[in-house]
Amino acid sequence: MQINPHLGISQLNVHIGDQQILKNININFPNKAITAIIGPSGCGKTTLLKTMNRLIENSRGVNITGKVLINGQNIYDDYEDLTSLRKKMGLLAQRPTPLPMSIYANVVFGLKLHGIKDEKILQEKAEKYLRIASLWDEVHDRMRDPASKLSIGQQQRLCLARGLAIEPEIILCDEPTSALDPISSKKIEESFNELKQEYTIILVTHILRQARRLADYVVFMYLGEIIEFGPAKEIFENPKEQLTKEYIGGLIS
Amino acid sequence: MNLRILIDRFACRFSAFLSVCCVALLALIAVGLIYKSWPILLEHSLSELLFSTIWSPMKGKFGFLSFIISTFQITIFSLLIAFPICLLSATYLVELAPRSILKIVLPLIDILAGVPSVIYGIWGVLMIVPCIRDHIAPFFGYTTSGYCILTGSLVLAIMVVPVMMHLLIQVLQAVPHELRDSTLSLGATHWQMIKLVVWRKCLPGIMATTILGISKAIGETIAVLMVVGNVVQIPKNLFESGYPLPALIANNYGEMLSIPQYDAALMFAALILLAVILFFNMASAYILKRVTKSIT
Structure with missing residues (x-):
């Protein structure tokens, strides 16, 4: 093919x-x-x-x-x-799996694992991928809240953004x-x-x-x-x- | 009226009554201890009792500071020894070891938890006391009988480990598998996953377990009494003898009650213990609530 x-x-x-x-x-x-x-x-x-x-x-x-x-x-x-x-490879699981930390920390978790420390880059990427997962508008003013406070649907989009952020x-x-x-x-x-x-x-x-x-x-x-x-x-x-x-x-x- | 509805009402009320009895017991103990220690509180000020180090019952001097400090030292050091062992072993057993190892180890841990404390005491006298006296203290340049705070802390730590470990294993097992999979699929190593996600997720459980360990350690009597030396003094280092509150009560109650106020003094010691544990549990319940809120 x-x-x-x-x-x-x-x-x-x-x-x-x-x-x-x-x-x-x-x-x-x-x-x-x-x-x-x-x-x-x-x-x-x-x-x-x-x-x-x-x-x-x-x-x-x-x-x-x-x-x-x-x-x-x-x-x-x-x-x-x-x-x-x-x-x-990004993975999106059956049920959303927010990590026990803030919304922002969730999105940049993978990036930090792979050694990106520059806060400015992290913030830019967080915004970029939250937008792609169409979650940015709903969370941009409460990025420091625990991810578990989001609804299940929002959590799943957060997981999508988190997976995309490592740029698979x-x-x-x-x-x-x-x-x-x-x-x-x-x-x-x-x-x-x-x-x-x-x-x-x-x-x-x-x-x-x-x-x-x-x-x-x-x-x-x-x-x-x-x-x-x-x-x-x-x-x-x-x-x-x-x-x-x-x-x-x-x-x- | 229908019989089964009667039975239903009776069952509800009876179990409510029993629950109230359990809670009331705590209040009864507290009231009893306050009543019995009242004579000494009339004679001496609270600050004198709590902050004086002079312990001379024949002369009517009752300063509890040495006992209080010994109690805290042993509790803190035993937890410092036990906590890392428990957390790391439990993590190994749940996260890294093959399932079959956990199946073998868990029952063994439960057996250890059930061993009577006097056996730990004897084992401490036979093994740890000589080891500290002949090897560990000389290594650090101290001379000691071996009956000291460090021995007490070690024996206590060994007793606390099985209880805490069992609970920690359960706490770690409660973390959902999807969370681990998701973390790994973001490119975390196993250790990163444990450190950044699993422990964090478990933090409330880990704290609750530690609180339980401390409560158990503060009150443990026999095994500590056998190895700690029972000398009334403020221990200046780990190789000096101490005299924790539970040991004071257990050693003397029923023995020297002819001394005036001695009875009331021992009751006051028990009251201090009860107050410490109550305060500690309430404070930790509050902290736990805050932590749980901020994490999950």
Whole structure:
């Protein structure tokens, strides 16, 4: 499809304990586009996402074989500096995870980790990314308040701004709107539509309508395998596989 | 009236009554102690009792300062020893060690918490006293019997560790996994995540645990009494003997009550302990509330 994918996976198998969670995953994610990963609960969507920034290793009893390639480099090959790998990827979790500190400290947390100390730069970046996450107008006059005071929807946009602030190439989202009200969800979705100009976005979602609204490409997973992968239009309007047809048609959930 | 509604009312009221009884007990203890120590408060001014170091019951001199200072010294030093051990071990067990290690260690910690304090006392006499006398004090250029503030603090620290550690493990485990994942995915190292996020998130819990540790340490009697030397003086360094308040009460109550006012003096010692613990708990509850508000 393309020559230099940011993010590719080849022959990935993941076992947790005796269970095989992911079976022989091979995929190249399209650059600067939203790829939605859909499938019923427990099909391995989240696990797949977590293998991409090696968070999966923090679960107990995990065994991973195969390759995850970021700009052609396998991240499971003795990648010494995990922090610089993770800097390339922002993560947006299912539920918002505000750090126990102020709104401002949340946004610049990643920047400070990576050694930026100049207060002026930090403030500029905080504003820039809060604007991109369309949160600036709501919080610019109370940046020193604890982040936990924000509403859940605002917290999730704060997490998005925090992830963007480390200036990643790829954004990984794990059902990022599942805990949000419809209006907050819409704001997050609008942000994604803008962000895909510059970022490769991988969006795990169980909301088919969301995938239909946002995705340029769709991956359908079932029981740890990729059943079908292609442009969103094709998958939704003319799926090749029987399982995909049934899932899209609401027959398996 | 319906029987089950009657039972419901009875159950509610009875449990309310029992709860009130528990709280009332504290008030009863306080009233009893004030009543019993009243004679000495009539004879001596409060400032003389609290700030004089002259302890000479035969001559009617009761200055509690040495005891009070010994109590605080032992409590503070034991916490200084116990707290870092607890926090770092609990963090290791929750954040870094394989789950199986925690499963083995946690029951062992609970066993340690249940060992009677007299056993810790004997162990202190057999092991720590000689060790301090023959090795540690000479190393720093002091001579000591080994029955000293440092020994008391060490034994006390060892007793406080299991209780605090168990609580800290629970506090750390309560931090949601998503928070750890998010922090790591921003490019934090494990240590940065622990230091900047996990401990911060846990700060109210860590403080509450420390308060509990201090409360336990202040009142601990037998094990400390066995190793601390029980000499009435203000200890000038860690290798001198001390005489904390609980030891004073335990050593003398029922023994020398023929001395006038001695009985009232010991009751006053108990009253000081109670007042310190009450004040300390209320102050820390207030601080805890403030901290919780500013963090979460």
